[in-house]
Amino acid sequence: MIPDSASEPHVLREYALLADGQRGALVGPRGDISWLCLPGWDGDAVFATLLGGRGMYTVTPARRSVWGGYYETGSLIWHSHWVAGSALIECREALAFPGDPRRAVLLRRIIALHEDAEVDVLLRPAADFGTAKLRSAHRVQRGWRARLGPIRLRWTGAGSARLSGPPGDRCWTDHLRIAAGERHDLVLELADTELPDEPPDPEHLWAATESAWHREVPDLADAAAPRDAMQAYAVLRGMTGRSGGMVAAATTSLPERADQGENYDYRYVWIRDQCFAGQAAAAHGPHPLLDDAVQFTAARLLTDGPKLAPAYTMSGEIVPRARELDLPGYPGGFTVVGNQVRDQFQLDIFGEALLLFAAAGRHDRLTEEHRRAIGAAISAIAEHRNRPDAGIWEIEERRWAHSRLTCAAGLRAVAACTATGVDAGRCAALADSLVAEVSLDSVHPTGRWQRAPDTPGVDAALVLPMIRGAVPPHDPRSMATFRAIRRELTVDFHVYRYRHDDRPLESVEGAFLFCGFTMALAAAQLGQPVTALRFFERNRAACGTPGLFAEEFDVAQRQLRGNLPQAFVHALLLESAIRLAPLQEWPDPEPAVGRPIHGKEAI
Numbered sequence: 001m002i003p004d005s006a007s008e009p010h011v012l013r014e015y016a017l018l019a020d021g022q023r024g025a026l027v028g029p030r031g032d033i034s035w036l037c038l039p040g041w042d043g044d045a046v047f048a049t050l051l052g053g054r055g056m057y058t059v060t061p062a063r064r065s066v067w068g069g070y071y072e073t074g075s076l077i078w079h080s081h082w083v084a085g086s087a088l089i090e091c092r093e094a095l096a097f098p099g100d101p102r103r104a105v106l107l108r109r110i111i112a113l114h115e116d117a118e119v120d121v122l123l124r125p126a127a128d129f130g131t132a133k134l135r136s137a138h139r140v141q142r143g144w145r146a147r148l149g150p151i152r153l154r155w156t157g158a159g160s161a162r163l164s165g166p167p168g169d170r171c172w173t174d175h176l177r178i179a180a181g182e183r184h185d186l187v188l189e190l191a192d193t194e195l196p197d198e199p200p201d202p203e204h205l206w207a208a209t210e211s212a213w214h215r216e217v218p219d220l221a222d223a224a225a226p227r228d229a230m231q232a233y234a235v236l237r238g239m240t241g242r243s244g245g246m247v248a249a250a251t252t253s254l255p256e257r258a259d260q261g262e263n264y265d266y267r268y269v270w271i272r273d274q275c276f277a278g279q280a281a282a283a284h285g286p287h288p289l290l291d292d293a294v295q296f297t298a299a300r301l302l303t304d305g306p307k308l309a310p311a312y313t314m315s316g317e318i319v320p321r322a323r324e325l326d327l328p329g330y331p332g333g334f335t336v337v338g339n340q341v342r343d344q345f346q347l348d349i350f351g352e353a354l355l356l357f358a359a360a361g362r363h364d365r366l367t368e369e370h371r372r373a374i375g376a377a378i379s380a381i382a383e384h385r386n387r388p389d390a391g392i393w394e395i396e397e398r399r400w401a402h403s404r405l406t407c408a409a410g411l412r413a414v415a416a417c418t419a420t421g422v423d424a425g426r427c428a429a430l431a432d433s434l435v436a437e438v439s440l441d442s443v444h445p446t447g448r449w450q451r452a453p454d455t456p457g458v459d460a461a462l463v464l465p466m467i468r469g470a471v472p473p474h475d476p477r478s479m480a481t482f483r484a485i486r487r488e489l490t491v492d493f494h495v496y497r498y499r500h501d502d503r504p505l506e507s508v509e510g511a512f513l514f515c516g517f518t519m520a521l522a523a524a525q526l527g528q529p530v531t532a533l534r535f536f537e538r539n540r541a542a543c544g545t546p547g548l549f550a551e552e553f554d555v556a557q558r559q560l561r562g563n564l565p566q567a568f569v570h571a572l573l574l575e576s577a578i579r580l581a582p583l584q585e586w587p588d589p590e591p592a593v594g595r596p597i598h599g600k601e602a603i
Contacts, residue, residue, distance in 0.1 A: 038192065061119055224583070271352070273568040
């Protein structure tokens with residue numbers, strides 16, 4: 001049977017994500033589903049061994065084994081693969097896609113690929129982060145039904161499972177023997193509403209899920225890394241719900257540094273991250289991810305205008321206040337739900353929104369409602385341009401150069417796109433004014449951009465407005481900034497955000513994978529294809545077997561840090577893979593600095 005050690009967490013690079021748009025689950029190498037919240041992303045956990053809770057759902061070989069796995073290309077259908085002696089066993093698993101907002105359906109198909117297979121199964125649900133225990137459990141046709149507080153449960157294909165344990169901690173266990181070449185389906189339904197009368201047909205659910213993924217994820221064969229690009233798109237699509245909102249990450253409270261206590265809840269929609277995802281999709285074509293991003297961002301702008309919050313719930317509500325839970329947490333951290341970002345002002349999100357709308361306009365995807373949202377963003381920039389903000393890194397309020405330059409880039413983008421319907425002259429003049437202000441108060445004596453008027457260090461975020469067109473790519477301030485980031489913030493093509501103090505970079509925080517991909521785009525725009533591809537490939541490799549990326553990469557230990565998967569990293573991987581594809585055809589040596597990608601001056 002499954003030992004107690006099966007509930008222990010793994011290093012983050014070993015987890016795979018299952019997602020249906022409405023929620024997500026993490027699967028570990030022992031076949032342990034250790035994280036799933038209901039009814040949606042920011043709901044309470046039913047499976048939470050990731051953070052030291054009791055709830056888990058495991059399908060694992062009964063014999064000593066080694067693990068591997070893979071996604072079906074362009075989907076979040078995962079295959080756990082085990083070699084157990086001379087037997088080969090797989091568990092094909094997915095959340096039925098697209099998801100129902102009220103009901104999660106977990107599909108697990110155990111397959112004996114070579115020789116007979118024996119697997120142990122454990123289902124120990126514990127709703128409300130473990131406070132709502134199993135009750136009213138009874139056998140039904142081919143399985144079981146039960147209640148967990150407000151959650152209704154049905155487990156089909158588990159007719160031989162046994163229910164045992166004390167009243168407050170009951171679980172099902174089973175030992176399955178599957179003949180060579182055969183398979184066994186388990187279907188777990190969890191809902192906060194009444195379940196359908198009849199249990200679902202696994203064949204129908206698998207066929208519908210396969211078809212939906214094939215329909216939703218475009219063929220990216222022309223990208224620099226086609227399989228990884230399609231996987232990144234699938235991750236972003238799996239984290240995008242019916243509202244059009246995309247959560248920043250599937251998890252909460254995974255520490256960014258094991259010794260720093262930096263724990264945050266990212267199960268909400270960050271406007272900036274949503275804009276990054278939409279722009280990445282637009283780099284390839286007018287795909288649904290672009291429309292989703294525009295829809296959600298426009299709705300929030302029209303509702304809140306200059307009071308646009310940095311983040312919202314999937315339904316567009318304000319993010320709840322941060323509070324700690326009585327769970328042990330992932331090793332090195334503690335458990336928190338909610339986020340303090342609800343009280344912040346971030347100026348750059350208005351510029352990112354304009355960049356998103358301009359990208360949609362170039363594909364003729366704007367409506368009159370979207371154009372009104374563009375007007376709201378422009379007005380907010382004009383009104384708040386001199387207001388200190390928390391910036392992209394959500395720290396102390398200052399007049400961050402990145403925030404103001406990003407707004408300038410957004411204004412230039414909508415001015416250059418006739419489909420936006422803006423007063424191009426007014427937008428260009430406002431952009432010129434913002435750049436002039438930053439030039440007066442945030443140019444370092446060495447000629448590069450600095451973080452803020454009173455903060456002279458360099459910041460990796462400053463390449464973003466450069467590649468988006470705040471100033472031309474050959475502008476000497478941008479070129480000096482790029483060189484300074486390479487010199488001061490880059491270690492073996494891994495990029496750190498900024499220097500906190502005199503300590504070595506890697507002793508303070510992990511490298512930011514997002515910054516590595518933006519440096520790849522900047523190098524391409526500056527006509528340095530070899531450098532661009534080196535940044536791209538180095539950061540693309542900073543993942544585990546499932547190919548998922550967290551926010552940070554611990555260079556010394558080669559480990560992922562922070563919540564998983566981090567959407568904006570996948571967004572920049574996707575965009576980089578699309579935009580860097582032509583570089584593979586450029587000859588060496590590197591062409592002269594200033595050669596634009598695709599013949600354009602801004603990405």
